Amino acid sequence: MPTFFFFFITIFLVFSSSVLSLNPEIESLLSLANSFTLPNSSHLNWNSSSSSTPCQWEGIECDNNHRVISLNLSGYEISGQFGPEIGQLSFIKTIDFGFNNLSGSIPNEITNCTQLEYLDFSTNSLTGKLPENLGNLRNLVYFSVFSNGLSGSIPSSLNCKNLTLLDLSCNHFSGEIPPGLGNCSRLSSLSAINNSLTGHIPPSFGLLSELSYLYISENRLSGRIPRELGKCRSLTSLFLNSNHLEGEIPSELGMLSKLSTLQLHENSLSGEIPIGIWKIQSLAALEVYNNSLSGELPVEITELKHLKNISLFRNHFSGVIPQTLGINSSLEKLDFTHNTFSGEIPPNLCYGKQLSLLMLGSNRLHGSIPSDVGNCSTLERLRLGQNNLTGFIPNFVSNSNLNFMDISDTNIEGPIPSSLGNCLNLGSINLSSNKLTGPIPAELGNLVELQTLDLSGNQIHGSLPSEISKLVKLYSLNIGFNSLNGTIPSSLRSLKQLSTLILSENQFTGDIPNFLPELERLLELQLGGNQLRGNIPSSLGQVKSLTYVLNLRGNGLTGQLPPELEGLSMLQRLDISRNNLTGSLEALGKLNSLIQVNVSHNLFQGPIPASLLKLSNSSFIGNPGLCAPPCKQLL
Ligand SMILES: *[C@@H]1O[C@H](CO)[C@@H](O)[C@H](O)[C@H]1NC(C)=O
Ligand SMILES: *[C@@H]1O[C@H](CO)[C@@H](O)[C@H](O)[C@H]1NC(C)=O
Ligand SMILES: *[C@@H]1O[C@H](CO)[C@@H](O)[C@H](O)[C@H]1NC(C)=O
Ligand SMILES: *[C@@H]1O[C@H](CO)[C@@H](O)[C@H](O)[C@H]1NC(C)=O
Ligand SMILES: *[C@@H]1O[C@H](CO)[C@@H](O)[C@H](O)[C@H]1NC(C)=O
Ligand SMILES: *[C@@H]1O[C@H](CO)[C@@H](O)[C@H](O)[C@H]1NC(C)=O
Ligand SMILES: *[C@@H]1O[C@H](CO)[C@@H](O)[C@H](O)[C@H]1NC(C)=O
Ligand SMILES: *[C@@H]1O[C@H](CO)[C@@H](O)[C@H](O)[C@H]1NC(C)=O
Ligand SMILES: *[C@@H]1O[C@H](CO)[C@@H](O)[C@H](O)[C@H]1NC(C)=O
Ligand SMILES: *[C@@H]1O[C@H](CO)[C@@H](O)[C@H](O)[C@H]1NC(C)=O
Ligand SMILES: *[C@@H]1O[C@H](CO)[C@@H](O)[C@H](O)[C@H]1NC(C)=O
Ligand SMILES: *[C@@H]1O[C@H](CO)[C@@H](O)[C@H](O)[C@H]1NC(C)=O
Secondary structure (H helix, E strand, C coil), X not given: CHHHHEEECCCECXXXXXXXXHCHHXXXXXHHHCCEEEECCCCCCCEHHHCCCCCCCCCEEECCCCCEEXXXXXXXXXXXXXXXXXXXXXXXXEEECCCCEEECCCCHHHHHCCCCCEEECCCCCCEECCCHHHHHCCCCCEEECCCCEEEECCCCCCCCCCCCEEECCCCEEEEECCHHHHHCCCCXXXXXXXXXXXXXXXXXXXXXXCCCEEECCCCCCEECCCHXXXXXXXXXXXXXXXXXXXXXXXXXXXXXXCCCEEECCCCEEEEECCHHHHCCCXXXXXXXXXXXXXXXXXXXXXXXXXXXXXXXXXXXEEEECCCCCCCCCCCCEEECCCCEEECCCCCCCCCCCCCCEEECCCCCCEXXXXXXXXXXXXXXXXXXXXXXXXXXXXXXXXXXXXXEEECCCCCCEEECCHXXXXXXXXXXXECCCCEEEECCCHHHHHCCCCCEEECCCCEXXXXXXXXXXXCCCCCEEECCCCEEEEECCHHHHHCCCCCEEECCCCEEEECCCCCHHXXXXXXXXXXXXXXXXXXXXXXXXXXXXXXXXXXXXXXXXXXXXXXXXXXXXXXXXXXXXXXXXXXXXXXXCCCCCXXXXXXXXXXXXXXXXXXXXXXXXXXXXXXXXXXCCCCCCEC
16 A cells, blocks of 8 residues: 555756766666656656756755755655765765655665764665675764664664764664763763663673763663663763663762663662662652562652652562651652552642642551642552552542542541542552441542542442443442341343343342343353342353353342353353252253363252263252262162
8 A cells, every 4th residue: 555655756857968077966866766656646746858967956955066965855754775885975974864754774875974973864765784884984973773673783883982972872782881882972872772782781881971861771681780880970861771780879869960860770780779769859750669679768759859750669668658758859750559558648748739649559558548649630650459458449539530449458447438530531440358337438420531440359338339220331340248238229220231240149139130142242141149039040041251250149039040051152161059950950061161160059959960970079069959860779
């Protein structure tokens, strides 16, 4: 299809030997352009019969002597190859071909353009190696091949006396970083993110006193972070994340007094964060997640006025989080999950009214949830679960940002505040495994974006409010292990997206409702441990989507299994144990997907279907009338 949109630009070349002899650059440019393809909506106005110099042509600039010094066709959507003819433009200083679709390799002849200062091939589809003789380009100031498919090693011959920017990111470069780059003393930005570089970070980088940005994340660099990096006093951004770096963070990094962003996450770093780093007043973002770092957070962290993002998750940090954290800064993202912090949640994390992410789950925090959390209207994601928090869930102010809430598996008590209904964009609520009491507030019905609701394992009572029927995007509803009562409301039939419905271990009464076949995406249905009565309705056999679990155990169900149950052909696990069901198990004989079945402690009779015999004997016990074929002996 793409070729459909392209055509070769037509070259309006009227051979006039006088023009060519006067200006060989015209010939070189036209020859270069010959292998370009532009989208058919555009073409270059490169026309040799209209002028004796190319200086008026699109994308070309000349010096006073009509010699081409700049070729800028960035963003022209040019595809095709970049030819060797470029080597004949011996006065050219600027080549900007960024944001095109060039393929093939960068021609070696480009190193004949010894006046080149600016070379940009970023965001193309170039492949192959960089030219060997890059060192010929003694005047190079800016060199970017960001986002291509280039490979091979970084040439150690790079002549870089004048180089201020080198961007090799998002290619397939491999091998080690040449230590000689440390002699590129004017470098202010060095990027090689997302390549396959190996070996150590060269200590010679310590010579780069003008370096502001060092981005070498997402490679396979190993060894320690060299302490010499502490001499790069101009550094504002240091990205070493997603490598195989190990050992401690050198204390010398604390001398980087201009540092604003430090990203060391996803390495194998250990030890403590040097105190000097916590004293860098310009620090705005510190991301060290997924390492093996330890130690406590010093009080200095509370004085970092510019601190916005701090991500420490999946480490071994411990101790109390300094309680004044947040008062002197405008925190935006704080993620401390999966550490061993103790003490209480600082009461003013949202003080700067910018906090969007607050993740403190899976620690050892105690005390109550500060009211600041509920008042934080900028909050988008909140995770406090898996701690030892006590007290009540705070009231939540109107907050259309909050999307995710996990306060599960801690020790909070009291009612579910009806103010949760103020957070209209909540997509996921998990309050499971707490000591919550009281009813499910009808206001939860306002949360029309809700997709998962887990209130299981609390002491919630009362009936399921009919407002729940407004949660039409809900695909997982788990209210098991509570004290809910009343009948299973027919309003649940409007939850057409439901794939998981867990009402087990409550005090629901009445019959198994007949509307369940309307929930066409239901994969898991758990109604066990209630006080449901009556027969298993034949309609249950029409819930054909049921795959993972059908659990009706421990109710007061009576009567025979309806033959229609054989419609549950995808069902893998069935538990109808501990009821008063009678008759034969014949209806189960055709459920070929079953890998687990439990019909124990009922009043079933007759032979166990042959297809179920492979399953454990304990699946059938407590049914004095059942027998295994040839049925000489009862179980
Ligand atoms: C490109 O050319 C083809 C046929 O030559 C034509 O069908 C198509 O509409 C053109 N596309 C544009 C964007 O002009
Ligand atoms: C090229 O220039 C000649 C002379 O000025 C003109 O006649 C011709 O139309 C031009 N062609 C294009 C495609 O601009
Ligand atoms: C090339 O042209 C683009 C768009 O006209 C411009 O944004 C860019 O700065 C130019 N490149 C150089 C090196 O001047
Ligand atoms: C580049 O320069 C070398 C000599 O340094 C010369 O042999 C070669 O022909 C030149 N290539 C081009 C394309 O100009
Ligand atoms: C880029 O060029 C490749 C071929 O080299 C082609 O398959 C692809 O469609 C082009 N993409 C665009 C956006 O022109
Ligand atoms: C490169 O640096 C030298 C001195 O080191 C200087 O004379 C020359 O002008 C610089 N070139 C550019 C393009 O900045
Ligand atoms: C840096 O340059 C100096 C002087 O030219 C040289 O002695 C040294 O070997 C170079 N360092 C590296 C790491 O290449
Ligand atoms: C890294 O580069 C590969 C292609 O080389 C690309 O598929 C991937 O998305 C990049 N990863 C990131 C995080 O940019
Ligand atoms: C962190 O590491 C864990 C394994 O230790 C991995 O599963 C997870 O994807 C990593 N997280 C991130 C965000 O990289
Ligand atoms: C959690 O807190 C309760 C009450 O404060 C205490 O009894 C219990 O030991 C704590 N559990 C853990 C794991 O710290
Ligand atoms: C449900 O339980 C509540 C107490 O939690 C009780 O007041 C109410 O009568 C019960 N309703 C039914 C239908 O049993
Ligand atoms: C089964 O029926 C018997 C006799 O009616 C009754 O005692 C028992 O409680 C019932 N079992 C269940 C689980 O309902």
